[in-house]
Structures are given as C-alpha cells and as structure tokens.
Amino acid sequence: MFIPTDSWLNRARMFEVSKTDGSSKARLGRLFTARGVIDTPVFMPVGTQGSVKALDPRELREMGTQIILGNTYHLYIRPGLEIIRSAGGLHQFINWPHPILTDSGGFQVFSLAKIRRIQAHGVEFRSHLDGALIFLGPKEAMEIQRVLGSDIAMVFDECPPHDCAPKDAATAVGRTIAWARECREQPRAQDQQVFGIVQGGSSPELREYCAKAIVALEFDGYAIGGVSVGEPESEMMKAVEITEPFLPVHKARYAMGLGTPAQLVELVARGIDLFDCVLPTRVARNGTAFTYKGTVSIKAGFNKTDFRPIEEGCACYACQNFTRAYLRHLLNVKEILGLRMLSVHNSHMYLRLMTDIRAHLAAGTYGQFRDEFVSNYRPSERILATRKVLER
Amino acid sequence: MFIPTDSWLNRARMFEVSKTDGSSKARLGRLFTARGVIDTPVFMPVGTQGSVKALDPRELREMGTQIILGNTYHLYIRPGLEIIRSAGGLHQFINWPHPILTDSGGFQVFSLAKIRRIQAHGVEFRSHLDGALIFLGPKEAMEIQRVLGSDIAMVFDECPPHDCAPKDAATAVGRTIAWARECREQPRAQDQQVFGIVQGGSSPELREYCAKAIVALEFDGYAIGGVSVGEPESEMMKAVEITEPFLPVHKARYAMGLGTPAQLVELVARGIDLFDCVLPTRVARNGTAFTYKGTVSIKAGFNKTDFRPIEEGCACYACQNFTRAYLRHLLNVKEILGLRMLSVHNSHMYLRLMTDIRAHLAAGTYGQFRDEFVSNYRPSERILATRKVLER
Secondary structure: OOOOOHHHHHOOOOEEEEEEOOOOOOEEEEEEEOOEEEEEOEEEOEEOOOOOOOOOHHHHHHOOOOOEEEEHHHHHHOOOHHHHHHHOOHHHHHOOOOOEEEEOOHHHHHHOOOOEEEEOOEEEEEOOOOOOEEEEOHHHHHHHHHHHOOOEEEOOOOOOOOOOOHHHHHHHHHHHHHHHHHHHHOOOOOOOEEEEEEOOOOOHHHHHHHHHHHHHOOOOEEEEOOOOOOOOHHHHHHHHHHHHHHOOOOOEEEEOOOOOHHHHHHHHHOOOOEEEOOHHHHHHOOOEEEEOOEEEEOOOHHHOOOOOOOOOOOOOHHHHHOOHHHHHHHHHOOOHHHHHHHHHHHHHHHHHHHHHHHHHHHHOOHHHHHHHHHHHOEOOHHHHHHHHHHHO | OOOOOHHHHHOOOOEEEEEEOOOOOOEEEEEEEOOEEEEEOEEEOEEOOOOOOOOOHHHHHHOOOOOEEEEHHHHHHOOOHHHHHHHOOHHHHHOOOOOEEEEOOHHHHHHOOOOEEEEOOEEEEEOOOOOOEEEEOHHHHHHHHHHHOOOEEEOOOOOOOOOOOHHHHHHHHHHHHHHHHHHHOOOOOOOOEEEEEEOOOOOHHHHHHHHHHHHHOOOOEEEEOOOOOOOOHHHHHHHHHHHHHHOOOOOEEEEOOOOOHHHHHHHHHOOOOEEEOOHHHHHHOOOEEEEOOEEEEOOOHHHOOOOOOOOOOOOOHHHHHOOHHHHHHHHHOOOHHHHHHHHHHHHHHHHHHHHHHHHHHHHOOHHHHHHHHHHHOEOOHHHHHHHHHHHO
C-alpha cells in the first residue's frame, strides 16, 4: 500500500492558483511534483515510446519543457517493464530527471488494440504490434505506472468513440468510475500523484454524474477525457465547458490530447491547466510548421528561395539558424535534419505560446491576448471543415 | 578567369607539415583555407545533400568538426544551383560558416547515374532521380563548385570500377588528366583551392603516370581516387602506397571515400592527410556503433539491460547521456533519437580518433599508438572477408 512520506504530507497543497483571469476562467498556477514545480498553464510534449519524437533532452530543456508525457501502453509493450525496472524507472531509462506524466493506457487500448474484450476489472486485447494477448485494467495500469515511477499517474478509464450510442457512453462512464475507485486503492510510487479522468462524451448529464463521482474519490488532479477522439471542435469545447464547473478550483485540470494553438488559448480560457498533444511533432514530419498566424507548409514551392526563418522573431534553434528555403530542401530530399528542425520549431512554438499565456495571465491582459491570438491565427483546413459541419 | 586576391597571393603556403613520424610516412600538418586553418590529419564528415545525415551544425562543432564535405552531383540535382546562388553560396545556404570541400560529381556520375555517354569534354547521363538528361564535365563541375563557393574544389575525373579491364583503366587515366587540365583553366570562387585527383586503379605504372601528370599541373593539393570502389582492403592500401611517392610532400593528400577507423590509422601511416567517409552515419542508421575496439551492434539482444554507455570514457553527447539499453530500445521502436545518437557517437568517434592521431604525432608516439589501435580494433566481418579473399 502507498505510505505517504513526510515530505509529501508536509506539503501544503499540490496545486495552487496564484491568479485568475477577470475575463474568463483562465488561471495562473503552480503544480508541485516530486521532481519540480511546474508553472501552469503548461504544455507537455509527448514522449510516447520514451522519446519526444526527433528531439533530445537538451533541446527539450532549451525550449522550456517542464514536463513530458509517457505512454503506459507503448512502454509496457516495448521495451517492457523488466528493462525499465532494471534501469531504475522511466526517468533514469530515458535520462529525463524532470517531471513525467504517464497516461494509463486506457485511450490506446480503446483506439489502437484491434480485438478486445471488456471485463469487470479491465480489458483483454491483442497487442497492435505482434498480436500477443494482454490484460490491462486499473490494477495493472497502476502497477505499470508505479514501476515507471512517473510523477503523475492517470487512472485507467474507458474511452469510447465520440459517435457511440448514448447507452454505450453511459456504460463507459460506469466502468470509468468503478475502475477509478480500483485505481485509487492501488499502491503508488513514492510521491506519485494520481489524476482522475472524467468521461461522458457530449452529454451534460453523464459529464456531471461522472465528474461528481470522480471528484468524490479525491484525486490529486482531474482530467477531461473523451476529447480528441475525432469529434468536431465545438463538441470538444462543449465537453470541457460542461465538465469544468464540477471540478474543484484548487486542483489541476488536464484536457487530454489537445489541441491546436488556438484551441489551447480557448481551453485555457475555459479553466484548463495542463495539455498534451502529438500535433507539434506529428505535423513536423509532414513538413508543416505552426506559427502564431497558423500553419505553414514549409515544403511548398513558395518557400523555394525564401531565406527568412520559419517565423520572424522566433528564438528556437531552427529559426535562429536556418531559412525556409534550406528546410524545404531538407524535407524534399528527406534529410532527417528537416523533420528535426520542424519538430524543434513546432514544439518550441507550443511552449512559447504557454509562456505568453502565463505572462498575460500574470499581467492581467489575457482577454486581450486571447482575442488577438485567435483572430490572427488561421486554423488548418481540417479544423475549418469540422467547424463547417456544425454550421450546417 | 581566376584572379588571385592579394590575401591569397600573400599566403606563404596553403599547407605546412609541422612534424613527420619517425616510424612511418605519417605527418602532422596544417591546411590553410579561406575559412580557417585545419589541423591534419583530418576527417571530414560527409554532408552529401547539404546536411551531415541526422546531425546539426552545433553537434558537428561540439564534436570537433573542422571541415565538411558536400556533393556537387547531389546539390546540382537538388536543390539546384539557382537556389544556392540566391542564398549566397553553400555555406550560407546550410549555415556552415566553416570550411567545406566539394567533390566534383565524377564519382557519382560513374557510380549512381544509370545511362551515360562519355564524351570528350564530359559525360552525358540521366539523373538517378527523375531521368532528366544532364551533362557534366570539367567546365560544368568547376562552375557548379564556383557557385557553391566551397573552400576546396575537386577536379572532375573518371572513376572506373576496380575490376575494369586494364585498357579501360588506361583510358580513364587519359581522360582524368585531360579533364584535370581543363579544370585548371576554369574560373574559381574567391580563395577557392582546387585539388587534383590521381586515378590508375591498382596498376603501379598507371598510378605513376597519372600522378606525375596531375602534379605537373600544380594543384593546391592532391587526392587519390579510384579507392573505396569495392576493391579489397589490400588493393586499396596498395593503390595508396604506389601513388603517394609521386605526390609532393608540401601539399595536402586526400584519400577519397575512406575508410574504417583501423584503415584511417594505416592510411595516415602511409602519408595521407585528409579523409571523408559515409560509414559513421551510414552504419548508425543500421544500429551499429564504432568503438576503439571495433563495431558493436547496439540493436543486439545482449544490450537489453546494459546500462553502460556505447563506449566507456567517450565524451560524446550520446555516451554522456544515454545507455546502450535505451539506445537499443529507441532503435527497436524506430525512434529518430536512436539513429541520431548513433550518428553523434560514430562521427564523434572518427573525429576523436583523428585528434588522438594528431596528439600522438605531436608527441612522437604514433608508431606505438598505431600498433596498439590496430591490434585492439576488431574489423567488421565484411572487412575480414575482403582480407580472406586475398589470403587465398
């Protein structure tokens, strides 16, 4: 069983809000973890398999990364628990002595694993890699995260697709609550925090019901799950809006798997403190860069002889050293440095955005910043398309 | 025509030998270029398409890179001359303000291009990329290198395969000499040096004939070409041994495209000053690391829980930060950081070897270092196989 240490018990609180925005629900805060204090709102670069794609720890620190995310499901499959245990935990294994949040594997089990059988205490499924039969439930997910030794562990939840039947959404909420209770009882790594997850799709009743039940279990923080599962942007925003009022103000809130830069600005305004998203590194590998004005295809012909950086005024290593023309060439000839530099720029852009958000919250100018950012930022065609779906 | 600048004319010499080894033909030297003095013997990391694969300029400088190599053929095809010209030259385009040597494209035309027609003043061939018809000869190769603005340009030569008929080898030597003479007459970039290339395969007569003719043209340095073309190791050593006596001692000598670490040590002992080789970054992408004791497969199962660095005592970023177990995992799950870190280690290993070589030459202990290194270094199976071919 988890025996709290003295240092842990003596800590007044794990999260503190230092300032709230006058024009929205945005908050400036600090999250206290065993490996350091995290300024919020914060973006967590995603290190699915124990590496933030294409980046090294020095680059991550130079761009201001405070905490990264690791994936229980992926790490459990490869390299497997024994190797990470022998290394002394995930921080040691990957040489990242700073905070790590691990997800529980719930999302991956329900999105990646092909054949699965949901049972009372977890899910039996076949590995997406080699078809091996695996059982993952609250007990297993918490044990794996205990071995990983993450600073923040997530409960094991059921994350159904956004277009599932109302009955299935209700069943998923029921299981999510039961499994959260089981997770709560599992032993933890020393000083490990555990965050609960609220499911419930786009139903206000289910979200309220789930949130109240999860909050009653008194977790160290709360996540809004069941977003970033293919739903239109407006539904995602709605899911957050209908859940947030039931989350306690003195605990950190985490919107899982989100989002675009403009969405982050809007979600901060809805009271969210933590974010993670694969977009910065994923679109980098397609040759797309995030800027304060929207996305830019660096591979596009118009960059052929454009000797400006990706984004004027950006302090990232890529913008300080290379031109669009050169990066376009690197992407065209498939040189690794091309996708490396776009990954550097995009991740830096997300972290810089969060730094700007915190500065504006501190200065009391968040409302103005939000308006300007969102009106300057041109969303991608994909996002615009999901907006159109709803306008019809 | 090339009009030498004052600074160029006033330079006493472009290469100076500061010390020679008592036990071999090895020399410690300095090569003066427009962008800096290069300590020799030197290894030049290969940046074929304007990027040393997987590495960024900061990493290259941190590991002690003095000069890199660029490929005329590849850069001419992509991004093409116009883009590099608009950027202000190759150094500007790739953000490498330090020395660059460019090859002439000869080797690539004869090894990569599928259909080709050798003519009096060059070769007509189809691009390996899109089949476009291209003509490259002494005039074109020098013009491209002038636009690239490399510190050292190479003459355009004919590089036949190692198993060609003696008649073809002789014809190639004839053309190589004629083309070298043409190259000599072309305009250069400001302060650009031009190195001649000696061909002649494994024939002592052809090598002597070619070397004398090329040296008579008075280039700024001399390369031994027609090595690293699939020949067994002993033939490669022989080609260098039969050529070197005809090269002037006061000019730099460059063995093109070579070799393994143990071969570099042996080639230094045969009087070579400059090297380039794709091996460090190429084998990295297969999960193989170079060490002072030979190559190691980092992907191998025996590294599963090996929490030591790739090489004990190595100061590279990979060895200072990561274990074999972690790198093996990264390679297994195809994370870019894995091949990045092996590229860092391998390139660093080559540069560190050259630093050691120079230190031992300075201290007068090269003979002992050479014996110890070569006896400790276990060559790869491929090298051992080429040795066996000759023992039969």
